[in-house]
Every structure is written in C-alpha cells, then in structure tokens.
Amino acid sequence: MLEIEDYTIGWICALPLELTAAIAVLDERHETPESRQENHDDNTYVCGCIGKHNIVITCLPSGVYGVTSASNVVTKMRASFPSVKIGLMVGIGGGAPMLPQNDIRLGDVVVSEPVAGFGGVLQYDFGKTVQSGKFVQHGVLNKPPGVFLKTISKMKSEHISGHAYEFNNIATDVLENGILPEEFRRPPNSSDRLFQSKYDHPEENGSCDDCDTTLLVEREPRARNEARLHYGLIASGNQVMKHGLTRDKLSQEKGVLCFEMEAAGLMDELPSLVIRGICDYCDSHKNKRWQNYAALVAAAFARELLFQLPLQGSPQRPIPSEEDNFNVPGLQTAKGASFGDYDDQYEPECLPGTRVDLLKHIGDWTDDVEGKKVFWMYGMAGTGKSTISRTVARSLQTNGRLGGSFFFKRGEASRSTGLLFVVTLAAQLARSLRGTMASSIRAVLKAEPDTPSKSLEEQFRKLIFGPLAEFRARNPHDNGAGTSQPGPRNSTKTIKHTRVMVVDALDECEGKGDVQVIIQQLAKLKDLTEVDIRVFLTSRPDLPIIPTFQKLKEDTYVDLVLHEVPDIEDDISLYLKTEMSRIAEERHLPEGWPGAAVVQTLVKMATPLFIYAATICRFVGDEHWNPNERVKMISEYEPKWQVSRLDKTYLPIFEQLLASQHETERGAFVQEFKDIVGTIINLQDPLSVRTLSQLIQVSDRTIESRLRSLHSVLDVPNDPKMPIRTFHKSFPDFLLDQNLRRKSQLWVDARESHERILDRCLDVMSNGLKFNICELKSVATPRSEIDDRTIQRCISPELRYACCHWTEHLQKAKHRLTDNDKVSKFLQQHCLHWIEALTICDTDLLRNVIGISFSCMDWNVSYKETYTSWAQLRSLATSTIQHLGSCPCKLLPEN
Numbered sequence: 001m002l003e004i005e006d007y008t009i010g011w012i013c014a015l016p017l018e019l020t021a022a023i024a025v026l027d028e029r030h031e032t033p034e035s036r037q038e039n040h041d042d043n044t045y046v047c048g049c050i051g052k053h054n055i056v057i058t059c060l061p062s063g064v065y066g067v068t069s070a071s072n073v074v075t076k077m078r079a080s081f082p083s084v085k086i087g088l089m090v091g092i093g094g095g096a097p098m099l100p101q102n103d104i105r106l107g108d109v110v111v112s113e114p115v116a117g118f119g120g121v122l123q124y125d126f127g128k129t130v131q132s133g134k135f136v137q138h139g140v141l142n143k144p145p146g147v148f149l150k151t152i153s154k155m156k157s158e159h160i161s162g163h164a165y166e167f168n169n170i171a172t173d174v175l176e177n178g179i180l181p182e183e184f185r186r187p188p189n190s191s192d193r194l195f196q197s198k199y200d201h202p203e204e205n206g207s208c209d210d211c212d213t214t215l216l217v218e219r220e221p222r223a224r225n226e227a228r229l230h231y232g233l234i235a236s237g238n239q240v241m242k243h244g245l246t247r248d249k250l251s252q253e254k255g256v257l258c259f260e261m262e263a264a265g266l267m268d269e270l271p272s273l274v275i276r277g278i279c280d281y282c283d284s285h286k287n288k289r290w291q292n293y294a295a296l297v298a299a300a301f302a303r304e305l306l307f308q309l310p311l312q313g314s315p316q317r318p319i320p321s322e323e324d325n326f327n328v329p330g331l332q333t334a335k336g337a338s339f340g341d342y343d344d345q346y347e348p349e350c351l352p353g354t355r356v357d358l359l360k361h362i363g364d365w366t367d368d369v370e371g372k373k374v375f376w377m378y379g380m381a382g383t384g385k386s387t388i389s390r391t392v393a394r395s396l397q398t399n400g401r402l403g404g405s406f407f408f409k410r411g412e413a414s415r416s417t418g419l420l421f422v423v424t425l426a427a428q429l430a431r432s433l434r435g436t437m438a439s440s441i442r443a444v445l446k447a448e449p450d451t452p453s454k455s456l457e458e459q460f461r462k463l464i465f466g467p468l469a470e471f472r473a474r475n476p477h478d479n480g481a482g483t484s485q486p487g488p489r490n491s492t493k494t495i496k497h498t499r500v501m502v503v504d505a506l507d508e509c510e511g512k513g514d515v516q517v518i519i520q521q522l523a524k525l526k527d528l529t530e531v532d533i534r535v536f537l538t539s540r541p542d543l544p545i546i547p548t549f550q551k552l553k554e555d556t557y558v559d560l561v562l563h564e565v566p567d568i569e570d571d572i573s574l575y576l577k578t579e580m581s582r583i584a585e586e587r588h589l590p591e592g593w594p595g596a597a598v599v600q601t602l603v604k605m606a607t608p609l610f611i612y613a614a615t616i617c618r619f620v621g622d623e624h625w626n627p628n629e630r631v632k633m634i635s636e637y638e639p640k641w642q643v644s645r646l647d648k649t650y651l652p653i654f655e656q657l658l659a660s661q662h663e664t665e666r667g668a669f670v671q672e673f674k675d676i677v678g679t680i681i682n683l684q685d686p687l688s689v690r691t692l693s694q695l696i697q698v699s700d701r702t703i704e705s706r707l708r709s710l711h712s713v714l715d716v717p718n719d720p721k722m723p724i725r726t727f728h729k730s731f732p733d734f735l736l737d738q739n740l741r742r743k744s745q746l747w748v749d750a751r752e753s754h755e756r757i758l759d760r761c762l763d764v765m766s767n768g769l770k771f772n773i774c775e776l777k778s779v780a781t782p783r784s785e786i787d788d789r790t791i792q793r794c795i796s797p798e799l800r801y802a803c804c805h806w807t808e809h810l811q812k813a814k815h816r817l818t819d820n821d822k823v824s825k826f827l828q829q830h831c832l833h834w835i836e837a838l839t840i841c842d843t844d845l846l847r848n849v850i851g852i853s854f855s856c857m858d859w860n861v862s863y864k865e866t867y868t869s870w871a872q873l874r875s876l877a878t879s880t881i882q883h884l885g886s887c888p889c890k891l892l893p894e895n
C-alpha cells in the first residue's frame with residue numbers, strides 16, 4: 001500500500017456520475033491510506049494511478065454544489081494529503097458556442113487556459129436581474145499550474161499535426177470493455193439541438209420535442225462523429241446559467257467558452273486545471289441527456305493529459321557559483337532603465353561645482369539613521385531632475401549603497417509603463433544586498449512562474465517585500481550585507497545596511513493606476529525591520545502624483561521642490577559659462593566669448609530651467625551654423641506672444657527654421673516637418689534614420705537634412721542605424737501642446753500623427769507579411785532553432801516595429817473601426833501572419849500586444865465584422881501564447 005505522501009495530484013468531481021467516470025479511467029485503484037491527521041475531514045477518497053502518477057479523487061457532498069462547497073472539500077483534501085500540489089477539476093459544464101469562431105457542441109471538451117487578464121477561470125455572480133444579463137465579476141483567479149499548460153501545448157501541437165484526439169479512443173475503450181454501462185454512450189447527434197439564443201423554452205413544453213425547430217441554429221454536420229477540444233476561459237459562479245442571451249453576452253464580452261459552478265472555489269486553494277465535458281448550452285432548453293457521455297469524455301481527456309504529464313520533482317541541479325547566488329536568472333528586466341545601462345551612458349550628470357547644496361542635502365538624508373524612507377524631489381519640466389538623479393545614483397554606486405534604479409522614459413517601450421518596474425528593481429536589489437533575497441525570489445518564481453505578470457501590488461508583495469521580510473545576510477561580516485539578527489535595528493550599524501533605490505521621472509510612467517500603486521507600495525518600505533531600503537524619487541508636480549503623496553502619512557516621506565531651490569541661478573550661470581567656453585575653444589573664438597553681458601542675459605532667460613540652458617548650448621554649438629549669429633538670435637529673441645518658459649526654449653528654434661524657408665516652399669516644408677518630426681516624437685520605441693525612412697517612405701537624405709536644423713533638440717547619431725532620440729521630454733510635450741496651435745504652424749496634432757503612423761504600419765505589414773515569413777524548410781521548425789540572422793534577414797526593423805506597435809497607434813489615434821476598413825481588411829488577410837511574425841520576434845511582446853488588442857476590442861464592439869475578427873484573433877492568440885517556444889508556423893494550420 002502506498003503512503004499518504006505518494007499522492008501528488010488531486011482530482012475533484014462535483015457529481016456522483018463524474019466520480020463514476022473518473023474511476024472508470026484509472027489504471028489501477030488503490031486502497032485508500034488512512035489519514036494520519038486528526039482533523040475533521042469528512043471527504044471520501046478514491047485513490048489510484050494513471051501512468052506514472054498517483055491520484056486521489058474526491059467528490060463534493062451530494063446535493064451541495066457551488067464554489068464554497070468546492071473550496072471546503074479542497075481545503076480538507078490538502079490537509080489530509082499534504083503532497084497534493086496541483087489539481088484537476090473534471091466534470092460536466094454548459095457550453096457557450098459563439099459561431100463561427102467557437103463551434104462548441106454537446107460532448108465536446110473545454111479546458112481552462114489563461115487569456116489576457118484572466119487565469120483561465122472567471123468568477124462571476126449574477127446581479128439580481130438574471131434576465132437582463134447583469135453580472136458581477138470577482139477578482140482574478142490563479143492560472144492553471146505551468147506543468148499542465150506545458151503538457152497541453154505539447155498535446156495541442158500533436159492534435160494539430162493530425163493525430164486524432166486520443167481521448168475519443170479512451171472513451172470508446174471504456175464502453176467497449178464494459179467498464180461503464182450503456183447509459184454512458186454518446187447520444188445521437190440529432191439530439192444535439194442549439195436553439196437561437198433569444199428563443200426561450202416554452203414552459204408548457206416538457207421536453208424539447210415540441211420546441212420550434214425552425215428556430216434551431218444551423219450547423220454543418222462534422223465529418224467525424226467525435227468530441228473536439230476547446231481551450232479558453234471558463235466562467236464559474238454559484239448559480240446555474242440557463243439563459244441564452246446572458247450566455248451570449250458573457251461569451252461575447254469576455255470570451256467565455258463554458259459555464260460551471262465549482263472551479264472558482266478551487267483555483268486559489270489548489271492550482272488546478274478545469275476540464276469540462278459539454279452537456280448543454282446553458283439556456284432554458286437544457287436537459288440531462290448528454291450528462292453521462294460528457295462526464296466520460298472529460299475524464300478520458302484527463303487521462304490522456306496525465307499520461308503525457310511529466311513526473312514532478314526536479315532533477316539534480318548544478319550547484320550555483322558564488323556570484324550566481326545573488327542573481328535571478330530568467331527574469332526579464334526593462335532594457336535601458338537602470339543607471340549605467342548602455343542606452344543612457346552618455347546622459348549628463350551634474351557639472352562639478354553645481355547643485356552643491358542640493359546634493360549635500362540628499363547625501364545627508366541617505367546618511368541619517370532616522371531618515372524617512374522616501375525622498376520625493378519634484379520640479380517642473382526642464383529643471384534638471386534626471387541629471388540630479390544620475391548624479392545621486394553615481395554617488396550611491398561609488399559608496400556601494402545603490403539598491404537599484406529605474407529611469408522612466410516615455411516613448412521607449414519597456415521604460416514607459418509599470419510592467420517591468422518591480423522585476424527590474426527586485427533583480428538589482430537582490431544583487432546589491434548579496435544575501436538571501438535572490439534565493440527567496442528564485443523560490444517564488446519556481447512555485448509561481450507567472451508572478452511577473454501579476455498585478456503590480458502582488459509583484460511588490462512577492463518579489464520585494466516578501467523576500468526582504470525574510471532577508472538574512474549571507475555572511476554577517478560581509479561588508480554591505482543586512483543584519484543577521486532579527487529584532488530592532490542596531491543604530492550604529494544601520495548606515496552600512498542602507499540601500500537606496502533611485503526612481504526617476506515617475507510622471508513618464510503611462511497609466512495613472514500604476515503611478516499610484518508604485519507610490520503607495522514604496523511607502524510601505526517603512527514597515528521593513530530587517531533592512532533599511534529607501535527610495536529617491538523624482539517627478540514633475542503632476543496628477544496623480546501630488547494627491548497620492550498628500551494622502552500618505554507624513555512620517556513616510558520627505559519632499560523637496562526643485563524649481564524653488566535658491567542657488568539655481570548661480571548653477572545655471574556656471575553651466576552656461578562652462579559650456580560657452582567649451583564652444584569658444586572648439587570653434588576658435590576669442591577667449592571670454594560671447595561676453596559676460598550676453599551670458600548674463602542668457603542666464604536670466606534660462607532660470608530656473610536647466611533644459612533651456614542645455615538647449616541654448618546645443619543650438620549655439622551646432623557645427624552646421626555660425627555660433628555668433630545664433631547667440632545673437634537667441635539673446636535678441638522677442639516673442640510675439642506672452643510665452644511660457646518652455647516656449648522660450650523651443651520657439652526661437654522653430655521660428656528660425658521657418659524663416660530659413662522660402663515663402664513658396666513653406667507649406668511643403670511644414671507638411672514634411674510634421675511627417676518626420678511628428679512621427680519621431682510619437683513613435684512607441686525610437687527608430688534609426690534608416691528604419692524611419694522605410695516606415696514613412698521619405699528618403700534617408702531628406703530626413704537627415706531636415707533633422708540637421710534640430711540637433712539642439714533631437715539626438716541624431718552619425719550612424720544611420722542608431723536610433724534617434726529626443727534630448728528631453730519637454731520637446732514632444734511642447735510640439736504636441738494644444739496651445740502651440742495658435743503660435744506656430746509647426747504644431748503637431750497627436751491624433752493625426754498616430755493615424756498616419758498607423759496607416760504606414762498597415763502598409764508595411766500588408767506588403768511584408770506572409771505565411772512562413774522566415775522561409776523555413778520545414779514549417780515544423782521550432783522557434784528555438786530559427787537563428788537571429790534569419791530573423792533579421794526576413795523581418796526588417798520597420799516590419800518588426802509595425803507588428804509590435806500598430807495596435808498602440810490604433811489606440812492613441814482613437815481610431816474608430818468600421819467594417820471593411822483598412823484595419824479589418826488587414827486582419828482578414830494577415831492576422832495569422834501577423835501573429836506568426838510576432839511569435840518569431842519576441843514572445844513577451846506578443847503577450848503585451850495581445851493585451852492591447854483586447855482593449856481595442858472593448859471600445860469597438862459595435863462593428864460586427866471587425867469585432868469578430870478581433871474575437872477570432874483573441875482566441876487564436878491566446879492559444880498561440882501557450883505554444884511559444886515551439887513552432888510558429890506549424891501553430892497556424894489555417895495558413
């Protein structure tokens with residue numbers, strides 16, 4: 001007899017007929033070992049095995065169904081069978097067919113699988129008015145265990161490549177061998193009737209034999225008389241769904257494939273996969289005729305799955321080296337976001353001698369044992385926040401106290417949202433602390449590999465606060481490690497254990513919710529007792545940052561207003577003098593050029609904006625122009641309008657640009673400017689001159705010559721393959737500002753610009769995408785075997801950009817879809833090719849892009865055909881996500 005501990009998989013049924021079916025597919029039935037626990041477990045168990053796996057099966061108490069009952073049963077099971085770590089919920093459920101994409105029929109099997117935003121099971125409750133279809137959706141439930149999802153991926157590719165669904169054979173065998181009685185046979189297809197959803201079953205009718213058959217939904221007969229598989233979202237609630245229109249509504253809005261009543265009770269108690277045989281269509285015509293067969297096919301599928309499931313328990317892993325102990329391999333972090341990353345290596349730090357008092361003030365805060373956990377420095381655009389952040393980070397790094405850093409930057413995909421914020425900081429902090437943090441994070445990721453895609457709050461909890469709460473120094477004598485003793489901090493040692501994280505330009509993080517959560521979570525650093533982790537955070541004084549800070553308790557943070565710092569004029573003066581003398585030297589101008597009086601005028605104009613000073617210096621120092629003329633132009637600049645300081649920074653550049661054009665060519669020039677510069681500032685990720693030229697169909701040379709006059713605001717590398725960036729975010733802000741519209745012809749309309757980029761993306765994709773884009777010899781080539789050279793040869797940078805970002809432009813253009821418009825035609829022709837290309841480019845990207853596509857669907861549901869394309873895309877894409885790492889072409893049989 002096996003021991004309690006030998007059973008590792010829990011199998012839960014709701015109905016006795018499901019239990020019967022489950023027992024019928026076991027290889028062997030074991031004697032149930034006696035529980036060693038004196039608990040109040042009144043579950044009854046059936047133990048047995050399938051393939052290599054030992055399974056314990058239990059059934060809900062008779063007549064007590066629903067989410068709560070399932071949750072109780074599973075809690076008891078876990079107490080009695082402590083080795084059970086994953087579960088299967090196997091039984092019957094109601095189908096939600098949505099023709100043509102979800103042709104679910106009676107006797108088919110639906111398996112829970114994560115789709116964007118949901119772990120595979122959606123918990124819901126009806127509001128009071130079931131008839132009008134109101135419902136309340138609860139929080140997001142856990143995903144099925146990764147090991148099941150991986151196995152399913154493998155099974156799917158076998159099914160696609162033509163292998164029949166093995167579980168049909170299993171079901172037949174069970175019946176042929178008399179293991180189950182005749183009642184479990186498949187009913188005739190003629191009894192599979194799907195009525196139009198608006199047609200309710202008349203109460204006077206007993207069976208459906210008298211129901212109006214002209215109101216049946218017509219469906220093609222299937223070639224083979226067998227059950228099929230569907231993967232996707234299962235809705236789970238405490239009431240029976242028996243209303244066709246409500247079913248359709250949920251199916252359409254959320255992509256629900258199946259309704260049932262127990263799964264939601266399991267998912268968070270025991271990570272489980274839900275397998276449902278379809279016995280009715282959740283409408284008022286439902287009856288029990290298909291229940292037995294549906295229970296059998298569900299159990300048969302569970303058996304097929306368990307046969308393929310690898311044994312749990314990890315093989316011996318190599319012992320990690322000393323340094324590896326502090327790393328978290330496999331964690332995707334934001335490219336370019338950390339201090340010292342390649343992308344930002346030439347970004348300026350404070351000029352020696354400037355910002356002296358301010359930097360000392362910040363330094364005192366990091367040294368102060370009683371210092372508050374968050375130092376929030378805010379200031380208006382262009383006051384030099386990022387330059388200060390880099391200087392602070394450099395100094396912390398030198399002292400070994402930099403815990404990590406994240407520099408937000410709008411317009412750079414991975415740095416403009418909160419998506420990778422927590423993982424990027426957690427990985428850096430673990431390396432910096434050199435203690436147990438990394439191993440704690442590795443343990444979390446092993447147990448729950450999907451943690452990095454969870455809500456920000458959960459990521460903070462599991463990847464930062466949890467590991468920090470259990471933090472122990474690896475070696476108490478290790479310089480820079482945390483304390484090894486629990487209990488109150490020893491104040492004489494605390495300074496050594498302090499780590500400071502630098503978070504710059506939080507206002508450039510898109511998504512107000514993310515910004516709020518980040519502030520609120522960082523404020524919780526004060527609750528840590530084992531280590532002293534602090535944050536130096538900068539932002540503009542924007543919404544929602546100010547009110548979020550105001551709501552925090554005063555003892556959590558200290559703030560400083562940058563543009564009110566008194567010595568800023570001196571600093572700007574020093575900066576301008578230093579830069580001007582550098583220009584004088586480079587351009588062989590006399591010493592002391594351009595003269596103290598001119599510099600003083602420029603200082604007055606610039607204060608308190610460092611960006612103004614920096615822009616003037618680039619403008620004047622531009623090698624293509626005469627510095628004397630430019631200094632004269634700037635210092636004599638008299639705006640026609642009452643202008644803001646930012647206008648003062650940028651308007652002269654534009655006026656000079658326009659003035660240099662001949663009257664007759666001005667119109668064309670303005671249009672070209674909007675095309676080129678408008679595109680650059682609205683791109684979702686920076687592009688090189690060469691790629692930009694391909695995307696917008698303007699020659700390299702034209703782009704380069706247009707940008708030549710903008711070298712003071714745009715960083716245009718000499719290498720045409722390197723990306724063009726803006727020096728400062730205030731430049732796109734300025735160009736896109738509504739107020740500029742009346743001041744300059746060069747105002748850029750953001751919506752118009754996104755619309756134009758969208759249009760170009762669609763053209764690039766329509767011309768470039770095709771089936772088997774990498775021209776692989778075999779469509780069965782796994783993704784891992786496609787080398788980077790092939791990918792780069794077959795997917796050009798502009799095509800890659802278009803594939804990754806067109807949906808974002810669609811969203812930002814507030815583009816309304818209409819049937820048969822360019823978007824819908826593109827989706828009809830190239831949807832599958834698009835997903836193939838995305839899968840080849842980047843798996844994580846695919847996930848994000850699909851997420852964005854779904855939000856496009858939300859506000860475009862009124863267009864039926866286009867909506868259907870999106871919905872098809874969604875189900876396809878979610879199944880593709882499961883296949884990532886396998887064969888991108890082969891996954892798409894419709895090609």
Ligand SMILES: [Zn+2]
Nearest residue numbers: 201208211285
């Ligand atoms: Zn009926």
